[in-house]
Amino acid sequence: MALATRTGRRPSTTRTLWDSTVGKKSVMAVSGLIMLGYLVVHMLGNLKIFFGADEFNGYAHWLRTLGSPFLHHEWALWIVRVVLLAAVVGHAVSAYQLSRRDIKARPVKYAHKRRRASYATRTMRWGGIILALFIVWHLLDLTTLTVNERAWAGHPYQNVLATFSTWYGNTIYIVAMAAVGLHVRHGFWSAAQTLGAGNARRDRALKFLANALALVLFTGFVSVPVAVMTGVVS
Amino acid sequence: MRLNLRVWRQQNPGAPGAMVTYEVDGISRDMSFLEMLDTLNEDLILRGEDPVAFDHDCREGICGACSLVINGDAHGPERTTTCQLHMRSFADGDTIDVEPWRAAAFPVVKDLVVDRGAFDRIIQAGGYITAPTGSAPEAHATAVPKADADSAFEHAECIGCGACVAACPNGSAMLFTSAKVNHLNVLPQGSPERETRVLDMVARMDDEGFGGCTLTGECATACPKGIPLPSIAAMNREWLRAVRKHGGN
Known part of the structure; x- marks a missing residue:
């Protein structure tokens, strides 16, 4: 009996991953989880604002000396930035390519329209675009201080207060944090499925964890502008 | 029952199509959706018009043709195949939109x-096991744990109708492909080709x-068929x- 024999080489692991919809989705999952991990740490760090200017500014300074004397000044920060940039680029490029493919795969729409999927699921693409735009503003506002009203280098506490003393600063921030919550709500559970961690037994736990992460991130981040607006932090 | 149907009509793959409105009368609540379309087609033939082309075969919900x-x-409001959907799921005077898989x-x-040939080609790529044919092997020769047998059977239920692709906003065939892959990959007979298959x-x-x-x-x-997410x-x-x-x- 003649069996079909595989001839020729298989493409490399990287090629296989990048060329497949399943592989590209796993790139999105891993980069998304890296960003999610960062967001949790970022949110926890933000809460230091409730303990006053000295503690918050001291924390910001510590971030720059992290890993010293092994690491040079700000190196740890730059390592994090490089990893995050790689994650953002990987996530966005995969999302763009997969979305284009998805749209092409349904060239004719149904005449009978019906609302499909949950709100969080339907808003993944637009939510992602909103978040990308927010990140640009956020960096210009509080990292480079280009658009910050106060722009006092080395004094993030005062700069944060300046941002959240403007109506647009609060609006942009709160809308973006709502987008983060929604994105994480579908994204975390989805990443678990993509990486093969999901199964019927674990499904409820994963959904609960996704909702909990989304809620904790939203509440934690939004507590800062709310505290500034209500005068709790001033 | 009297119904207004809006049906997608398209002469051939290259031609532009459109939703065309038809009225059908004398529909029994006990008819299947396909029998209702048969009634429409008999009417169209009597009037000298081109009947509506639609896929169907076993009409008992197991072949995946409809x-x-x-x-x-996809397959209408009940969780079943179109052939097993009955007109009692609709009300007299309803307007029903009927469209092809998109x-x-x-x-x-x-x-x-x-044309669902794409599904056949996915199966050809690995939806089989390579084994000598001949008389059936002794059933107890290869032991299969109960949980694996159940899982394989659950996935083997897929009839390849394509409703998953039709319902997916991205026209994705992941559920179909996963049913076929998992069906064979959990079984010892499928394990030698486990990696190449997927x-x-x-x-x-x-x-x-x-x-x-x-x-x-x-x-x-x-x-x-309830293939799970x-x-x-x-x-x-x-x-x-x-x-x-x-x-x-």
């Missing part, structure tokens, strides 16, 4: 008939122009495992 997106739902990988052949079938699925999975869950909701996660697990083991050679 399709139709009815009021925006996906780039499922081109319309005529009216409501689409790699080849997923590659074929992508080549056919199906969209990617965004885990909206529409596929599992539409599936008349976690099947997709199980296939992703198999695929990543296969890439780790096979990648680069």
Whole structure:
């Protein structure tokens, strides 16, 4: 009996991953989880604002000396930035390519329209675009201080207060944090499925964890502008 | 029952199509949806018009030939195949929209008939086991744990109708492919080709122009055979495992 024999080489692991919809989705999952991990740490760090200017500014300074004397000044920060940039680029490029493919795969729409999927699921693409735009503003506002009203280098506490003393600063921030919550709500559970961690037994736990992460991130981040607006932090 | 139907009519793959309105009368609540379409077609033939082309075969919900997106739902409002959908699911005087499966990988052949050959080619890529044929082996020769047998059977229930693709906003065939991959990959008979199967079938699925999975869950909701959504996660697990083991050679 003649069996079909595989001839020729298989493409490399990287090629296989990048060329497949399943592989590209796993790139999105891993980069998304890296960003999610960062967001949790970022949110926890933000809460230091409730303990006053000295503690918050001291924390910001510590971030720059992290890993010293092994690491040079700000190196740890730059390592994090490089990893995050790689994650953002990987996530966005995969999302763009997969979305284009998805749209092409349904060239004719149904005449009978019906609302499909949950709100969080339907808003993944637009939510992602909103978040990308927010990140640009956020960096210009509080990292480079280009658009910050106060722009006092080395004094993030005062700069944060300046941002959240403007109506647009609060609006942009709160809308973006709502987008983060929604994105994480579908994204975390989805990443678990993509990486093969999901199964019927674990499904409820994963959904609960996704909702909990989304809620904790939203509440934690939004507590800062709310505290500034209500005068709790001033 | 008297019904207003809005049916997708398209002469051939290249021709432009449109929703055309028909009125059908004398429909019994006990008729299946396909029998209702038969009634419409008899009417059209008597009037000298071209009958509506639609796929059907066994009419007992096991072959996967019938399709139709009815009021925006693949196989209509009940969780079953179109042939097992009865007119009692509708009310007298209803307007019902009937459309073909919509996906780039499922081109319309005529009216409501689409070419689902892409599914056959995914199966050809790995939906089989390589074994000598002949008389059936002794059933107890290969022991299969009960849980694995149940899982394989659950996935083997897929009839390949394509409702998952039709329901998916991305026209993705992940649920179909995962059902076929998992069915064989959990069994000892399928394990020698476990890695190549999932790699080849997923590659074929992508080549056919199906969209990617965004885990909206529409596929599992539409599936008349109840293939569960976690099947997709199980296939992703198999695929990543296969890439780790096979990648680069």
